[in-house]
Every structure is written in C-alpha cells, then in structure tokens.
Amino acid sequence: MNAARGDGPDLLTAGLFAGFGALGLWLARDLDQGTMAQMGAGYLPRAVCAGLILLGGVIGAMALRRDAAPIEGMRLRPLLVIVGSIAGFAFLAEHGGFVAASLWLIIAGSLADPGGRWRTVLMLAGGLTAFGALVFVYGLGVQMELWPI
C-alpha cells in the first residue's frame, strides 16, 4: 500500500475477483464440460470463472497505473468479536438451547463496542432473550430447544 503507484481498493478488488475465479476453476476441475446443445455441469461455471479472472486482471492493471490510494484502516476488535460471537451462537444453539445461545451472543457481541457498561449489557441480554424466546420459539414456532437437552 505504500508504493507510489497503485489504487489500494482496486487492487484488493482485483485480488478478490481473480481469487474467486481461480477457486471456482479449481473446484470445477472434475465437472463435465459438455457441448453447446448438451451443456455439462462445468460449462457455465468455467465461463464465469474465466470472466472473473480476466476482469480481475484488467482492474488490477488499471489500478497499478493510477496514483497510490490506501485502503481504509482496519480495526480487528469489532471484526473478530462479532464473527466470534456469531460462531459461538451457532455452536450453543445446537448444544445448549436458545437461552444459552442468545445470552452468549448478546454478552459476547457487546464486547465489540467498548463503550458498553456491564449492567446495561446484562439487562439487555436478559430482556432480548426473553423477548426472543416468546416471539420466535413460542410465537412463530422456530424449531429450537429453549434449554439444553
């Protein structure tokens, strides 16, 4: 990002596009190509992936010729905390029931914002969990256990 040339966001775009294209091509390596009249499962995926790689190349080449522009700074805390709390919810929903999963999601998720106070967070967690249990599990019939089995 420190080079004098190269538009950061566009280079990232190029990487993402080309990466998706390459990943798709690799995953589709065993699929049938088929013919125009009898297209196989791999016909269009390969075409789309080729298009993505090509497009990634063009965008990347154009970005290199432009002046340097940095990618916005990253903060890891919200990213990791949010993703982690969702993953924990998924695990607990399966093994610990709705109440545990919901409490975890809200309490752990609240860590992403350092401004929060424990008392409000706990009250929020309790209130939302009760609300969710009533509306989703009882009211709308979401098929989830409330408590660990």
Add this chain to the structure above:
Amino acid sequence: MNTFDLLMLGFSEAMTPANLGFCLIGALLGTLIGVLPGIGPTATIAVLLPITFFLPPLAGIIMLAGIYYGAQYGGSTTAILVNLPGEASAVVTALDGYQMAQQGRAGSALAVAALGSFFAGTVATFGIAIAGPMLSSFALNFGPAEYVALMVFGLLAATILASGPVLKAIGMILIGLLLGMVGTDQATGAERLTFGSLDLFDGIEFTVIAIGLFGFSEIIANLERSGSEGVKLAPMSRMWPTREDFRRSWPAVLRGTGIGTFLGILPGGGATLASFSAYSLEKKVSKHPKKFGTGVVEGVAAPESANNAAAQSSFIPLLTLGIPSNNMMAMMLSAFMIHGITPGPSVLTNQPEIFWGLVASMWIGNALLVFINMPLIGLWVKLLTVPYRLLYPAILLFCCVGVYSMNNRIFDVLLAAGFGLLGYAFRKAKCEPGPLLLGFVLGPLLEANLRRTLLITQGDPSIFVERPISLTMLAATVILLALMILPSFRKKREEAFQEEEA
C-alpha cells in the same frame, strides 16, 4: 355479471366481520415477520397452513394472502432503518432508504414507501380484476428463450443500479452467478463447487448471503467507524415527507407500479426483477443519476411500489391458470388444495366469490396496512434514537435466529458469518454488494433456461433472434449497454488526454 358486479360481490364477501378480522390478523402478522429479518413468510405460512383447515376456505386464504403482502411491506422497514434487506426485493430499497435514514429522514423514507406501496397495490389489484385472465395468457408466451433474454436484460439493469465503476459491478454480478451455481446441478444432478460438503448440497440460501453481506458487515463497519465513543446516528429532522419529496416520488411511483405489475405476472423470477428494474429505470430517466445511492427519495419510491405491485400481480398466474409463480404462491396453492379448491379458470366461473373475495380483500388489506404502518412510523423512527450499542446486539440476535430458522441448522449461521467477513472485504475494496445479490438470484434462472433452450433447439442459438419477444429484449439490452459504455469511454479518453497534458 360484468366486472363491476363481480367486484361488488367480492367486496360483500371480503367485508364480512370475520373475513375482515382475518385480513387484519394476516396483515399484522405479515408486518411482524417482515420486520424480523430472516423469518420469511414462507415458513410462517407453512406453520399456519394446518390451522386453516378449521377456517372457511375464503377466510383462510385471505389470512395467508395478508401475511404475504404484509411481509413485503414490513421487509422494507428494516432495509431502510438498519440496512438489512430481508428479501431480494428490498435490496435496492436499502440503497437509498438507508442513506435517507442516516441523514435523519427515516420518517420520510418510510412514509413514501408505505404510500407508494398502497398506490401500487391498488392499481395492481384492479389490474387483476380487469385484465387478470388476459395477462396470464400473455405470460405463457414466455418460454425458455424469452427468459434468457429477460435475465440478460435484468443483469444489465444490475450494473446500472451500482453507483461505482461498471467493471466492478460486472465482477460482482459474476461472483453472484458463481455463488448461485453452488450445490446440485439441477440438470445433471452433479455436485458443483460444494467442497464436498453435504450442507452445500442444495446451494446457498439467499437470506444467508443477504444477512452476511448487508447485516453483519454493516454492524462490523459501524462499530469500526465509531471506535470507543459508540455509533451516533444523525438526529431525526423530519417525520413526514416534504412537498418536494412528494413531487419527486410521484412519477417514480407511477413507473414503478407499471413495471411491477407487468413483471409480477411472469411465472418464475419476474417479481424479483421488479424492484431492481424499477430502480434502474428511475436512475436512467433521472436528471441527476449521480445522486442515486446517496439518499434520493425516488430510489425508495420506485422499487417499493414495484415490489408491492408485483406481489399483488403474482397472484394472477395462480388464480387464472393454477400455476404458482414463486415459493409463496406454491404455499398458497397448498392452501387452496387443503380446501379442495383447484385454482384455475374453473374457479373463476364456478366459485366467483373465492376469486373476487380474495381480490377485494387484497385491496382492503393494503388499506389496512397503511393504517397500521403510518402510526408505526413514529415508533420505528424512535427506535433509531436507541443508542447503537443497545440496538446492534438485538439486530445480531434477530439475524442469527432468522438464518437458523430457515433450515434449522447451524451451518447456515456460520456461513452467514463467513459472508459477513466477505462483505467486510468488499467494503474495503469499495465494491457494492447489490449487484452480487441480483446475480445470485437471477443466475440459476439464466443458466437453467439457457440450457433448456439449447436442449429444445438441439444446440441452435438462432431461436433467440427468431422469437419476437426475446429479440426485442436483447435489442434493448444492446442499446442500453451502448448508452452506458459510450459516455464512460469518452470520459476515460478525456482523462487520458488530461494525463498526457499534465
């Protein structure tokens, strides 16, 4: 009996206290599940289906229909307030609606959406009453070849709605197409791009991608931007649209209604296209296309009226031909069948009170929705004054439960978290996720119909130019593409010249 008498018969059926009550219950319940992201009308109706055994046929169907269009209505609320489209049709509403909310104009956006939807619902309902049977026989002219042309046209529309560079939009569409191919190939039964995972066998759910790319990544980005002092939203400046808002949304609503009514009757995917196309058209005809995506009121009015009109007119193929145009309509078909009614031309002649009663109740339901929603707008807007650090855990919870409840599996929740990460990367790369979603929705339809067409013609592509409807649409696509690329080329050349001079 002429149409007017039949409509009167319908209103007398729909206005009975019991039917009115079920209409209200349906509309309320629909609004609720529409507002809750991820909880879709399809699952709710499935849970309620057995209950309708015990209701008279018309009452049951009125209630289920109310849930359906109520959910369409409620879906736009979260799109505007917290940038969380619950359904494909609300993706474009989020583009300008959320910006309006950020500027303190959430009330205006919600009111325009509600009034535009009501107008569109009214027009589409009368469209069903007057021209339903005629429209549905036209819709049957759409064979595989016509769908290919329609989808190509729709994908092009997706590039228009992005405000960034065209190349990035095209790339995002291609990624969407690729994601749409994950799962079992419908035509050959081969597993594609699944990493060998059983959970990806049936492909990826739309809601998983939408909640990941929009919901989760929006939360991450908001928290990142705010740092330690907490996210602050713009103060509420207005509750009600200004006269200027009304003046500018009026023509947009009219155009959106027209597009929505027409596309809604096409079985399979038509309704999804409606809001995208309406937004793209607005941007094309607008005098200030550059401002789209920054909170212009037309960008809310057009897609909202289009998706509501399409929701109404998607009943046309079901009621007149017995063909459901989407999953929701398939559920409605089950509701009819539970009562031993086979929708189709025979219902129109043998049980006119069912058809006309439903049509009349749809209009009443739309009116009820305005009455329910207008006072609620104040409440929704208040919701935005709740500090973000209290709001986002609630959004997180609703998203997670919604994603889980689609298939009752945790894999979907984890996948949505993954798409949250991807959405974060796209933000850093300055790529807009809207076109990706459209590519994802339309891609499978495009591929299936393309393969079908070439199977039927045994590999001869000339069918696309031989059939008038498909030829017209492809020609329109080429012209539109030329219009889009030429100015940008000109600009590029100007830039190049300037660089040389410098």
Add this chain to the structure above:
Amino acid sequence: MTCLKSLPLAAAMLTLAGAAHAEWPTDRPIEMIVAFAPGGGTDIMLRTLAPYLEAELDAQFPVLNRPGAAGEITYTALSQSRPDGYTVSSLNTPGFLTMQIDRKLRFDPADLCPIARIVEDPGTFIVPASSEFQTLEDLVAFAKENPGAVSIGTTGVGTDEHMAMLQLERTAGIDLTAIPFGGANEAKTALLGGHITAIGLNVGEYATSDKNAMRALAQFAEERSVLAGDLPTAKEQGFDVIMSSERGLATRCEVPEDIRARMAEAVDAALANPEFQAQAKQQSLPLSFQSGADWQAAMPARLDRYRDIFALIKEGQ
C-alpha cells in the same frame, strides 16, 4: 417388618423397569422429522396426519423440517437419533433408493426401517389439451418418426419422471429429449405455453391441476390409481413402464420391534379414520397403506430396477 413392607414396592419398581417398552409412548413427545420444506406434499401430508396419530397414541407429534439433499440430511439425522421410539422421519421413494446407487451416503440405509407406507402416487405423462397426442401410442409413433424432437419436462436427472422416460425409451425403442425443470410447477408453465411436448407428473399432482388445460396419456402403475380410475396404465397400452413415488414413515431398526409394531398399528388406524380420509381426499392424496415389513420387502427389487435404469443413463452419456 419394614423389610417385608418394602418388598412389594421393590417388586413393583422392578416390573415397571422391565415393562418400559410396553409403556411406550409415555408423555414425551415423538419428534417427526420431515425431509422436505414446509408446505411441500410430504410436509402437508404428515402435518395432516399428525393430529390423528396423536389421538391414536396419546402422545404429541411435533414436526421438525430438515430439508435438503433429497432427504439425506433427514435420514442422517434419524440414523443418529436414540433408538427409543421417540424419533421418526418421513421416508420417500424413489429418492431413498436412488441415493443408494451412485452417491456416497452419510448414513447406512440398512439402519432405517420403514414403519408404514401411507401414499403411493404413480407417475403420468401430461400433454396440453390442444396437443395432437391422445394416447401414449400416438406420442411413441411420432417420436419414432422424429428422433429427439419430442421434449419431456422432468424435474432433473434420476427423478421419477426421468426414469419413467428412460423406461419408455427402452421399451418402445425411441429417442426422447429430457428437459430439466426446477419443479413440477415450472414444467407445467412451460407445457401450457407450448414450449415443450409433454411433462411427467404424479397422478396426485395431475388430479389437482386444471384438467381443461391438460390431458394425461397414461399412468405408470401396475393397477390404476384410486385418483384416476379412467386413465389407462402404460402396461394396458403395451408399454412396460412402472414408476411411482411412495411416502411413508420410518424409524431406526434398533427401536424394539413391539414399538415399531405399535406405530404401524397407529398409522393404520389413523388412515382408516373417516375424518382423515375426507381431508386426504381434498388434498388428492392417493392413500395406500402398507406395513413396514411388506414395504421393506419390496424395496430390493425396486432398487435393482433403478440400478438398471441408472446404468442406461451412464451409457447415454
């Protein structure tokens, strides 16, 4: 004294423990896993049936939908459940059988024992009302003259419609073109618009369609279905095509046999309930009870038949 007094109590407790099987079902709910999304044919059928089973067994039957992978996700979940008779699932053929042919499964099909078959729904070929074909023979004669020109809408490779089509190709020596659709409704739309020649449907689906718009050519059953008594079978018209889809309930084979027998009895009694039959008639469910044992006994022969057909597909590719 105290010893003597407590003896009968201990004895009673022992008997209770020994008779745990006979006590089934207690007040614990019996979970019914459905392999398809809410609102599909199988889901509606089982949700309609559940209250009658609840009345028969005096236990609750909550429905849990685990859709996906043509049923494999549900069958896998069932095979991992505790074998105590409190988990049952839907079972559908030909899906359950065809997935055993060329797919690596995450469960052992031998773990699942059918409780009872509830519905048998034969396949049909449907043409639009305006079509020139009146019988299956007309269609075959035309296909002989014009190989590949007759297009048949199916819902994908290896589905019942597709396998019926392959059987017809083989037995009549003709060449048809299969056009895959996302579902029966999409195929119906293309048929009514005149974009394809014919589609495959189940008789149950045909019975709930608008019969002024389309016509069935034949049903692919051994005997005519209760839903379509005047529609001749393919065999009657001289073509050996047999294809029907069946839906029923299954549980783990490790569930004690007396419990499985009680379940089958309950299903049989529920199906005989006139109220249920009235509701089934409205939904055009071709009820056809078969005990789990009989159903299971018929499966190997069917599986072999499907294996032959799949071999044909492989050759074709």
